[in-house]
Every structure is written in structure tokens, then in C-alpha cells.
Amino acid sequence: MFGYIARRLVQLVFVLIGVSIITFLIMFLIPGDPAYLLAGKNATPQRVAEIRVELGLDKPIYVQYGRFVDRLAHGNLGESYQFERPVRQMLQSAIPNTAQLAIAAVLIELLGIPLGVYSALRQYTVWDSALTTTALIIWGIPVFVLAVFMQYVFGVYLGILPFYGNGGSTFLKVIPADWNNLSHLILPAVTLGIIEVAYISYMQRAAMLEVIRSDYVRTARAKGLPERSVILKHSLKNALIPVMTIAGIDLGALLGGAILTETVFSRYGVGLMVYNAINARDLPVVVGGVLFATFVYVIANLVVDVAYAYVDPRIRYE
Amino acid sequence: MTDTESAASFAEPQLDSPLPVGSENRPVSAKPLGLWADTWRRLRRNKLALVGLGIIIVFLFVGVAEIFAGVTGINGGYLAPYNPNTPNYSIAKQAPSLSHPFGTDYIGRDVFSRTLVATRISLLVGVIAVSIALALGLALGPLSGYYGGAIDSVIMRVADVFFAFPYILFVLLLVVVLGPGFTNVFIAIGLLSWASYARIVRGTVLSVKTMEYIEAAKAAGASDLRIIFGHVLPNSMAPVYVSIAMGIGGAIVTEAALSFLGIGVQPPTASWGNMISDYLNYLQAGQWWMELFPCLALVITVFGFISFGNGLRDATDPKLKE
Numbered sequence: 001m002f003g004y005i006a007r008r009l010v011q012l013v014f015v016l017i018g019v020s021i022i023t024f025l026i027m028f029l030i031p032g033d034p035a036y037l038l039a040g041k042n043a044t045p046q047r048v049a050e051i052r053v054e055l056g057l058d059k060p061i062y063v064q065y066g067r068f069v070d071r072l073a074h075g076n077l078g079e080s081y082q083f084e085r086p087v088r089q090m091l092q093s094a095i096p097n098t099a100q101l102a103i104a105a106v107l108i109e110l111l112g113i114p115l116g117v118y119s120a121l122r123q124y125t126v127w128d129s130a131l132t133t134t135a136l137i138i139w140g141i142p143v144f145v146l147a148v149f150m151q152y153v154f155g156v157y158l159g160i161l162p163f164y165g166n167g168g169s170t171f172l173k174v175i176p177a178d179w180n181n182l183s184h185l186i187l188p189a190v191t192l193g194i195i196e197v198a199y200i201s202y203m204q205r206a207a208m209l210e211v212i213r214s215d216y217v218r219t220a221r222a223k224g225l226p227e228r229s230v231i232l233k234h235s236l237k238n239a240l241i242p243v244m245t246i247a248g249i250d251l252g253a254l255l256g257g258a259i260l261t262e263t264v265f266s267r268y269g270v271g272l273m274v275y276n277a278i279n280a281r282d283l284p285v286v287v288g289g290v291l292f293a294t295f296v297y298v299i300a301n302l303v304v305d306v307a308y309a310y311v312d313p314r315i316r317y318e
Numbered sequence: 319m320t321d322t323e324s325a326a327s328f329a330e331p332q333l334d335s336p337l338p339v340g341s342e343n344r345p346v347s348a349k350p351l352g353l354w355a356d357t358w359r360r361l362r363r364n365k366l367a368l369v370g371l372g373i374i375i376v377f378l379f380v381g382v383a384e385i386f387a388g389v390t391g392i393n394g395g396y397l398a399p400y401n402p403n404t405p406n407y408s409i410a411k412q413a414p415s416l417s418h419p420f421g422t423d424y425i426g427r428d429v430f431s432r433t434l435v436a437t438r439i440s441l442l443v444g445v446i447a448v449s450i451a452l453a454l455g456l457a458l459g460p461l462s463g464y465y466g467g468a469i470d471s472v473i474m475r476v477a478d479v480f481f482a483f484p485y486i487l488f489v490l491l492l493v494v495v496l497g498p499g500f501t502n503v504f505i506a507i508g509l510l511s512w513a514s515y516a517r518i519v520r521g522t523v524l525s526v527k528t529m530e531y532i533e534a535a536k537a538a539g540a541s542d543l544r545i546i547f548g549h550v551l552p553n554s555m556a557p558v559y560v561s562i563a564m565g566i567g568g569a570i571v572t573e574a575a576l577s578f579l580g581i582g583v584q585p586p587t588a589s590w591g592n593m594i595s596d597y598l599n600y601l602q603a604g605q606w607w608m609e610l611f612p613c614l615a616l617v618i619t620v621f622g623f624i625s626f627g628n629g630l631r632d633a634t635d636p637k638l639k640e
Contacts, residue, residue: 011478018479026495136366136628140621142571144578145613148598152609156602256484260575274487278494278581290491293484301482 004309012302019294023287024068028061077291078284082277087288090273094257096173097166098269101188101262102254103174106247108193109200113243116204117236123209131201138198147191147264154187161187164266188265192258196250200243207239241312245304252300256293353556353634360633367629373622374563380434381441388438398431403586411600414607421607424600432588433611439589440619443504443573444566450508451565452558455515460546460554462516463523474520477513485510489572490581498581507569518561522554529553556634560627567623574616590616 035052036043043051052058056067071078077087119131155163161183168181176182211217212235220234221227257270266272270289277285361367387397396402400418406426414421420429462473492506526532527550535549576582577591585592590612597608 011475014475015478015482018476019482022479022483023491026491029495133366136625137621140567140624141617142574142620144575145594145617148594148601148609148613152601152606253484256487259486259490260578263579274490275579278490278579281494283494286491286494290483290487293487294482297484298482 001309005306008302008305012298015298016295019291019298020069020072021065023291024065027283027287028064072291077288080277080282080285082280082282082285087284090285091270091288091292094268094270094273096170097267098257098262098271099255100170100174100176100185101192101258101267101269102251104185104189105192105196105254105258106251108189109196109247109250111193112197112200112202113204113240115197115201116206116243117208117231117239119201119205120208120212120239121231128205132205135198135202138195139202141195142260143192143195143258144260144264146195147188147261150187150191151264163187166268184267188258188261188267191265192254192261196247200246203246204239204243207242208235211235211239241308245308248300248304248307249297252297252304253293255296255300257289357556357630357633361629364629364632366625367633370622370624370626370629373618374626377437377441377619377622381437384435384438385441396431396435398428398434400428400431402427402432402435402588411605413605420611421605423597423608424605429593429608429611432593433590433615436588436590436593436612437615439500439583439587440570440573440616443500443507444569447504447507447511447569447573448562448565450504451511452515452562454508454512455519456551456558458512459516459519460523460551463520464527464542464546464550470520473516477516480510480513483510486572486575489576490579493576493581498584500583500587503573503576503582504569507572511565511568515558515561515565518557519551519554522557523550526550526553557631560631560634563623563627563630567620567627570616570623571620 035048035055035057039048039051056064059067075088077091079086080090083090115131115135119128122128151163154161165184166181167184168176168178170181171177176185212231217230217235220230225234257272257274259271259275261267262269262271263275270292274286274289277283277289361371383397387393388395394401404427406422408426409418409422410424410426412418412422412426418428418430420433423429423432458473458477462470488510489503489506492509493502496502496505523546532545532549535545540548573582573589574591574594577589578595580592580595583589583592585596593612594609594616597605597612601609
């Protein structure tokens with residue numbers, strides 16, 4: 001087990017180095033001179049030259065890359081062109097909102113588990129086909145289309161929930177402490193959650209179908225265990241593994257910012273921050289957001305993989 | 319009747335017939351169903367997949383017709399009842415009617431025509447983005463799987479890095495850097511999704527390369543490239559077709575998302591994504607038709623690709639064969 005974790009940590013380091021190289025190259029590819037961008041439209045050539053030296057843009061590319069990595073390693077993501085504020089500070093203020101949304105969405109998507117199990121146990125019945133077809137249709141709905149729909153139906157037409165912005169206060173930064181906060185959370189969280197409920201139930205059904213046909217389940221039945229214990233203890237435990245993996249990776253992806261959902265609902269978070277930065281061509285913020293999201297995503301993948309190896313020993317020895 | 323004749327009649331005469339290979343009379347029953355015939359036989363039973371296939375065919379038909387019109391300039395470059403981009407203020411914001419089945423938008427453009435013509439953007443993005451990804455994946459994946467060792471490690475570690483980026487954010491970053499616009503959207507999507515094709519092909523190549531017919535090709539003195547691209551790859555493609563179907567659906571959603579965020583296809587060119595973003599305010603004012611129809615077009619198309627892709631996966635999966 002420790003060997004496995006060590007191997008994955010080494011891999012992680014290489015992935016992060018690769019991520020930093022690619023991000024750096026992309027920034028380097030930008031047409032035009034970042035010094036001009038940073039200096040603003042009416043800057044004197046002298047000011048541009050100063051900024052170029054400040055940023056080290058006059059140095060060779062490998063020196064620039066070295067400085068870039070050095071800054072990253074110190075948690076310095078640069079400064080926003082638009083607000084002249086450290087990107088790190090902006091991220092810190094956006095993260096709790098995003099985390100709240102991500103956690104709520106993942107909790108909702110777990111509803112897919114019982115739905116998938118039910119479908120699998122009733123394979124080829126009307127309920128199974130109804131659930132599977134619905135899942136497939138919802139799974140195909142782009143998240144921003146569903147967001148627009150939810151916003152219209154529940155926010156505008158029925159008018160029962162706030163459909164934009166944030167509000168209220170929280171406990172420990174993520175747990176809603178009042179109705180105002182919770183009500184702003186419901187629509188975005190349900191939007192993100194529903195699509196994943198569909199996906200999870202589809203995957204849970206497939207995993208469950210595979211498990212209930214396996215030899216050890218047949219053995220469990222043959223030795224006369226009650227059906228309840230065959231399903232809950234022997235089948236579900238194993239069929240949950242792939243689905244929990246999906247949920248874990250989803251959490252990692254959502255913690256990096258749900259840009260489309262946050263944008264539709266004008267809900268402040270990492271995603272909306274990046275969206276605003278894109279419109280303002282505020283590159284350090286965009287890059288900072290992408291690097292943060294990538295980092296969280298990679299870590300979530302690592303945690304999920306290690307957990308997977310822990311519960312399923314077959315993985316460790318591959 | 320002589321003894322020899324009766325013996326021959328027991329011994330399935332067609333099988334022993336001395337007909338030359340390739341002759342029309344060559345028995346087909348001796349051969350198992352080919353991959354495609356077998357896949358089709360199993361796919362036919364999956365109604366959702368057939369619905370998906372129907373949607374894809376309609377989508378392709380409309381998309382190709384629109385591209386054809388755009389390239390040749392027939393009828394002003396579009397196939398639709400009205401010009402999709404010409405405003406007509408006197409009929410702005412009209413609800414669906416016989417002459418405008420999807421209604422008109424806030425400056426009197428026909429929503430049906432715009433939805434129809436936008437199919438071309440989705441088709442082009444789907445096909446070109448997936449082609450770029452596929453070209454990279456099909457070049458690197460087989461090399462990785464076939465040679466193994468250092469080549470494999472390098473290619474797969476690079477693929478790991480591409481997997482590490484959250485998809486939509488990375489495409490956004492690329493489009494911000496390259497500049498918004500149609501071409502950059504599919505370059506960005508293509509550049510980012512090659513890794514999954516490479517990984518899939520690598521996996522199947524690993525299992526195919528140990529087969530006897532590959533050994534036979536080696537023994538016959540075929541070059542590595544010929545073995546990889548002539549023998550191994552064609553037999554490793556089934557899972558790739560599934561990802562192509564899913565990938566086209568994914569690319570269409572990504573384009574729509576980018577255009578929705580305002581950094582994809584730029585107005586006045588109609589794309590489902592920029593229409594959805596453009597008409598959002600009118601939905602809140604109760605003029606639902608502008609928003610509804612591009613949303614439906616997008617959702618139905620994506621559903622088509624996903625359900626067909628899922629059906630194809632089930633139909634080609636050897637584990638599910640009865």
C-alpha cells in the first residue's frame with residue numbers, strides 16, 4: 001500500500017511539472033506583449049520597457065519558466081490586471097462559495113445510487129426502462145441549458161426561489177446558517193446535481209448488474225443467505241466502488257469552479273471569477289483559476305485512487 | 319446411388335467445393351458474422367440507440383445541406399425559409415405561427431431559420447474537433463501500445479498531464495489565448511481530447527498485438543509501421559468508434575458552452591450556444607420561443623450521439639455477447 005501511494009505521489013509530481021510547462025507555454029504563445037497589456041492603453045514606451053524588466057520578459061524562456069515555477073511554488077499566482085489585487089487573495093474569497101456549491105451538488109448526486117440499484121434489481125421491467133431512458137435524456141442536457149431552465153421555471157415563472165447571486169450567512173464558511181443562504185444555493189446545486197444523478201444512476205445500474213451476476217454473489221445465495229444480505233452486504237458494497245470513484249472525481253472537478261452554472265446564476269465563486277476575468281482579458285486571474293482547478297482536480301484523483309486501492313486490493317498489485 | 323456419393327452428401331458439399339477464394343459461390347455460412355453485421359444485429363434491438371441513430375442521420379443531413387449551401391452560395395448561402403441574419407423589425411418578437419414556426423427574435427429574425435443554419439456550426443465543430451483529436455490519438459496511441467518501454471512512458475505521461483486539466487476551463491484558457499472565434503474553438507477542443515483516444519487505442523493495441531495473426535505478419539517480414547497501421551489498428555477500432563460518437567456529442571456541447579459564455583462563435587453568425595445566451599433575457603420577459611428551440615435542437619442532438627454511443631458500446635462489448 002505504501003509503495004502504491006509513493007508511486008502515485010511521484011506520478012503526481014510529474015503531472016504537476018507537465019501542467020506548469022503547458023500552462024507556461026500557452027501564456028508564452030499569446031500574441032502581443034503582456035507588458036503592453038499590463039501597462040494599459042496610454043502607457044509610454046518607457047513604462048512598457050520598465051514592466052518588461054519587472055516581469056523578466058527580457059530574459060530567455062527557460063529563465064522565465066524558472067521564475068514562473070518559483071512563484072507558483074510559493075503560492076504566488078500573480079496579480080490581477082483588472083483589480084491590481086493578488087490572484088491568491090481573489091481565489092481565497094471565492095473558494096468558500098464554490099466549495100459550498102460543490103459539496104451540495106455531490107450530496108445530491110448520490111441519490112443516483114438507490115435509483116441505479118433499483119433499476120438493476122428490476123432489470124428489463126417498465127421501471128428499469130423508464131429510469132434508464134430518463135437518465136440518458138438528462139445526462140445529455142448541457143448544464144447551462146438546464147441552469148437556464150431551472151432559473152426560468154423556479155425563479156421567474158413560479159418565483160419561489162432566488163435565481164441569482166449569493167446571500168445570507170454561513171457556518172464554517174460552507175454550511176448554510178440561514179434560509180437566505182440556503183435558498184440561493186438550491187437552484188445551482190440542484191442543477192449540477194440532477195445531471196450527475198442521471199449519470200451516477202446509469203453507472204450504478206451497470207456496476208450492480210455486473211456484480212449480481214458474479215460467482216461470489218451466486219455463492220452467497222447458494223449458502224442460503226437472506227436476499228437482503230446478499231444485496232446489501234455482498235453486492236452493493238462492491239458495486240459502490242466505481243460509483244464512489246465518479247463522485248470523488250466530480251467533487252474534485254466542481255471544487256475547481258462550476259463556471260457555467262455560476263455564470264448563469266451569477267453566483268460568486270471561482271468559476272464566475274474566471275468568467276469575469278475572461279471577459280476582461282485578465283490573464284493572470286484566468287491562469288490562476290485554471291491552475292487552482294487543475295491542482296484540486298489532480299489531488300482529488302489521487303485521493304480517489306488511493307481510496308480505491310485501499311478498498312480493492314487487486315488495484316495495488318497491477 | 320454409390321457409396322461415395324452418399325458420403326459426399328453427408329459431408330456438406332459446399333465446404334469442400336474447389337471454388338476459388340473470392341468466388342461469389344463461396345459459402346458464407348462457414349464464416350462467422352463480421353464485426354459490422356454482428357454489431358448491427360445487436361444494435362437493432364436497442365430502441366434508444368436506434369432513436370439516437372435517427373437523430374444523428376437527420377442532424378448530418380441538415381448539417382451537410384447547410385454546409386453545401388454555405389460553400390456553393392446557393393440561395394444566399396443558407397437553406398432556410400428566411401435569411402437567418404437579416405433583421406426585420408416590423409415582425410420582431412412574434413410568437414410561433416404558421417409562417418414562423420419557431421417565432422421571431424427581438425429584431426425580427428426567423429428563429430427556425432437561425433436554428434436550422436446553426437446546425438452547420440455544430441456539425442463542423444463536432445467533426446473537425448474530433449478529427450484533430452483522433453488524428454493525434456491514432457498516431458500516438460498505437461505507437462505507445464505497440465512499442466511499450468520508453469516511448470510508451472513518455473506518451474502516456476504526456477497524456478496524464480492533459481487528463482489533469484479540467485476540460486472546460488482548459489479549453490477556455492486556450493480560446494482566451496488564441497482569441498475567440500470558430501477556428502480556435504475546434505483547435506482547442508481537438509488539442510485537449512486527443513489523450514483519451516490515445517489511451518483507448520493503446521489499451522486495445524496491447525491486447526491485439528499478442529494475437530497470432532500479428533505474429534504471422536511479423537514472421538512474414540512486415541515492417542513495424544505496416545503491422546501497426548495495417549494489422550493492429552484496424553482490429554483495435556471498436557472502442558474508438560464509441561468514443562467518436564460520444565466525442566462528437568461532447569464537442570458540440572463544448573462549442574455551445576463556449577459560445578454561450580461569449581468566447582466561441584461570434585454573432586451575428588448563429589450557433590445554438592450564442593442563441594441561447596443572446597435570447598436569455600427574452601425568456602425572462604416571457605418570450606420563451608426564442609430560447610426554447612435552440613435549446614431543444616442542442617439537447618436532442620446531444621442525446622442522439624450519447625444514446626447511439628451507449629448502444630454501440632453495448633453492441634460491440636464482447637463481455638455482453640450472449
